[in-house]
Amino acid sequence: MSSDIAIQVEGLSKRYRLGERHKTNNLREAIAGAITAPLRLLGGKAKRGESEEDILWALRDVAFSVKRGDVVGIIGKNGAGKSTLLKVLSRITEPTSGSVTIRGRVGSLLEVGTGFHPELTGRENIYLNGAILGMRRADINRRFDQIVDFSEVEKFLDTPVKRYSSGMYMRLAFSVAAHLDPEILVVDEVLAVGDATFQAKCLGKMQEAGRSGRTVLFVSHNMDAVLSLCSTALVMNKGRNTPLIPATEAVAMYLARSPGDKALPFRERPRVQASPRPAILADVTVETGGEPNVVPAGGPVTFNLELRDFADIAGLQIGLNFVNLRGQRVLVFHSLIHSALIVKGADRATVRCAIPSLPLVPDNYMVQFVLWDGYQTVERVDDAASMTVVFSNMLGTGRLPIPGQGYFVQPSEWRVL
Amino acid sequence: MQADTATTPPLAAAPEPQTVYIRAKPGWRAIDFGELWYYRELLWNLAVRDVTIRYKQTFLGVLWAIIPPFFTMVIFTVILTTLFGLDRQRLFNGLPAPLAMFTALAPWQLFSVSLNQSSNSLVGSQNLISKVYFPRLIIPISSMASAVVDFCICSVFLAGMLVWYHDQVTVGWQVVTLPLFFLLAVATALSVGLWLSALNVQYRDVRYAVPIMVQLWMYASPIIYSSARVPEKWRVWYALNPMVGVVDGFRWALLGGREEFAPGMMTAVSVVSVLVLLLGGLFYFRRMEKTFADLV
Numbered sequence: 136m137s138s139d140i141a142i143q144v145e146g147l148s149k150r151y152r153l154g155e156r157h158k159t160n161n162l163r164e165a166i167a168g169a170i171t172a173p174l175r176l177l178g179g180k181a182k183r184g185e186s187e188e189d190i191l192w193a194l195r196d197v198a199f200s201v202k203r204g205d206v207v208g209i210i211g212k213n214g215a216g217k218s219t220l221l222k223v224l225s226r227i228t229e230p231t232s233g234s235v236t237i238r239g240r241v242g243s244l245l246e247v248g249t250g251f252h253p254e255l256t257g258r259e260n261i262y263l264n265g266a267i268l269g270m271r272r273a274d275i276n277r278r279f280d281q282i283v284d285f286s287e288v289e290k291f292l293d294t295p296v297k298r299y300s301s302g303m304y305m306r307l308a309f310s311v312a313a314h315l316d317p318e319i320l321v322v323d324e325v326l327a328v329g330d331a332t333f334q335a336k337c338l339g340k341m342q343e344a345g346r347s348g349r350t351v352l353f354v355s356h357n358m359d360a361v362l363s364l365c366s367t368a369l370v371m372n373k374g375r376n377t378p379l380i381p382a383t384e385a386v387a388m389y390l391a392r393s394p395g396d397k398a399l400p401f402r403e404r405p406r407v408q409a410s411p412r413p414a415i416l417a418d419v420t421v422e423t424g425g426e427p428n429v430v431p432a433g434g435p436v437t438f439n440l441e442l443r444d445f446a447d448i449a450g451l452q453i454g455l456n457f458v459n460l461r462g463q464r465v466l467v468f469h470s471l472i473h474s475a476l477i478v479k480g481a482d483r484a485t486v487r488c489a490i491p492s493l494p495l496v497p498d499n500y501m502v503q504f505v506l507w508d509g510y511q512t513v514e515r516v517d518d519a520a521s522m523t524v525v526f527s528n529m530l531g532t533g534r535l536p537i538p539g540q541g542y543f544v545q546p547s548e549w550r551v552l
Numbered sequence: 553m554q555a556d557t558a559t560t561p562p563l564a565a566a567p568e569p570q571t572v573y574i575r576a577k578p579g580w581r582a583i584d585f586g587e588l589w590y591y592r593e594l595l596w597n598l599a600v601r602d603v604t605i606r607y608k609q610t611f612l613g614v615l616w617a618i619i620p621p622f623f624t625m626v627i628f629t630v631i632l633t634t635l636f637g638l639d640r641q642r643l644f645n646g647l648p649a650p651l652a653m654f655t656a657l658a659p660w661q662l663f664s665v666s667l668n669q670s671s672n673s674l675v676g677s678q679n680l681i682s683k684v685y686f687p688r689l690i691i692p693i694s695s696m697a698s699a700v701v702d703f704c705i706c707s708v709f710l711a712g713m714l715v716w717y718h719d720q721v722t723v724g725w726q727v728v729t730l731p732l733f734f735l736l737a738v739a740t741a742l743s744v745g746l747w748l749s750a751l752n753v754q755y756r757d758v759r760y761a762v763p764i765m766v767q768l769w770m771y772a773s774p775i776i777y778s779s780a781r782v783p784e785k786w787r788v789w790y791a792l793n794p795m796v797g798v799v800d801g802f803r804w805a806l807l808g809g810r811e812e813f814a815p816g817m818m819t820a821v822s823v824v825s826v827l828v829l830l831l832g833g834l835f836y837f838r839r840m841e842k843t844f845a846d847l848v
Contacts, residue, residue, distance in 0.1 A: 226685035228845040234575035249683040254605040266597040
């Protein structure tokens with residue numbers, strides 16, 4: 136392998152047996168299993184057939200190579216295999232087959248603050264966490280002042296971190312990680328935590344790492360972050376990967392692929408539920424008055440929702456969110472907020488949401504539904520429908536703002552006084 | 553799901569970055585001592601963490617290291633001599649019963665605390681195991697640190713007792729062999745700890761089994777009685793319990809080199825038993841290691 140390649144992945148696969156975690160967590164069952172195994176053998180069923188449904192290929196023949204100094208994004212939906220890939224690359228879990236060759240010290244930021252102990256002081260935690268992340272004591276000594284400066288917790292260094300505010304805790308944890316200084320940095324969604332300032336600081340630190348010639352692998356759902364950090368990216372889908380392509384293309388491909396699963400009947404589409412139950416949101420139809428799922432800017436749109444099997448929920452509140460292709464919720468319509476409506480529990484119900492004017496700039500959007508019972512989100516469907524907002528002369532000027540300029544279109548009157 | 557990772561040990565001043573190969577490989581594998589050495593600072597840091605937090609926010613602090621063996625000694629002395637009316641002198645063949653018991657309880661405490669700590673160590677470190685790579689052996693090994701510190705505190709108390717009983721027991725030259733028996737005790741605790749910690753990842757039954765196991769094991773070891781009371785023909789089998797070798801060794805080294813505790817066949821059996829347990833434990837641990845992050 137040529138020496139300017141930092142990471143070479145070839146034919147990497149990782150298999151999980153579904154239900155493996157629970158199958159033999161009990162010694163009695165394991166012993167019973169061991170005793171009955173010979174009997175089963177006699178019975179002709181040598182091994183419980185590993186049917187395809189029992190097996191999940193989290194990674195399947197993943198192959199790519201990353202040049203030294205490249206900042207590479209890895210994007211894909213939940214369950215596409217991104218995190219498993221990072222876990223294999225950082226040697227936390229081992230592959231079923233295939234190989235990876237890594238040249239250089241790997242530092243992985245799969246979670247900031249790993250190994251922090253609440254009873255220990257800030258100082259003690261810096262050394263502990265540094266050691267866990269692979270720093271030598273000498274490295275930590277050398278960077279100690281920088282770490283403390285960056286974290287802004289100087290005064291509380293000898294206080295147990297359990298007395299820290301969560302902000303201080305995160306700052307200290309991140310500054311240890313940020314001074315890790317490996318040749319290859321593997322980052323998983325660190326930006327998902329902390330406030331906006333903290334996230335900006337993280338991004339800055341990672342851009343710095345990229346500029347200083349370090350190799351960075353960056354997993355994120357945040358397309359903005361991927362676009363601003365990475366020059367190239369690959370898209371993971373069901374354990375397989377695309378080759379490395381320019382980040383803009385990869386983001387476009389990911390977004391185009393996202394509304395997938397459209398072939399499935401609505402009730403069977405993936406959804407997030409507080410506890411397993413039959414799908415509540417059974418169907419959604421969209422009335423646009425013209426082409427299906429296409430709305431002129433400022434035009435009307437109506438959603439008809441079929442709800443099923445929610446008699447156990449006293450009152451259901453429904454949120455309808457427009458999510459742009461960068462994953463940002465830009466506009467919400469909510470049954471309680473917009474119409475003071477709480478849907479009484481029933482076996483079936485039809486709910487209509489009529490939006491007289493959709494004030495979004497022309498772009499593609501995903502419609503997300505969130506069902507809330509007053510305490511928790513009972514069900515969330517992320518891509519219930521895709522919507523395309525197209526140009527209309529709603530402002531009378533023959534122009535409209537474009538997505539980069541803003542999210543919404545509202546009339547305004549301008550004149551020279 | 554069989555795989556292996558191999559690391560070329562990094563050279564101190566190597567300009568060439570270290571290369572790591574990750575690939576699938578058969579399940580049984582050797583112990584990578586080079587890598588363990590490379591991670592020695594992490595081992596030290598985790599050990600320091602465990603020792604530091606052990607008695608934080610306690611009122612009695614390090615006294616907790618002495619309290620359990622002390623009361624075990626008092627209770628059994630009272631039960632055996634006062635309630636059962638056994639002769640104080642004959643119980644341990646002329647040795648003062650409290651001293652003979654505490655001499656055994658010090659290494660026993662090392663063993664039982666180690667077992668408690670290490671059997672839960674991997675499960676208790678699941679956030680580390682699922683987030684960072686390092687040789688997993690470091691976790692059960694470092695979890696024994698607080699037991700060793702407790703043992704040192706017990707030793708001070710034991711030294712005090714030896715001074716107290718100086719007119720009945722004279723410490724002889726045999727005391728120089730004590731470090732060997734200490735090592736045997738540590739090896740025993742580590743070997744059982746390795747098995748239990750790895751088993752606990754997959755079978756949470758271990759957590760419930762450990763307290764009762766420790767209790768039974770104590771009666772199967774010559775703590776509140778003398779191994780000289782075990783009938784001759786059973787002694788070899790008895791010594792398969794490595795704590796037999798440890799306790800006899802401690803009594804021989806500290807209590808004036810008495811004939812009945814002198815190292816011999818039983819010690820040899822205990823040593824072999826520990827070696828088998830330890831090697832088996834290490835290999836079992838290495839075999840299971842790769843599944844920890846998925847199972848824990």
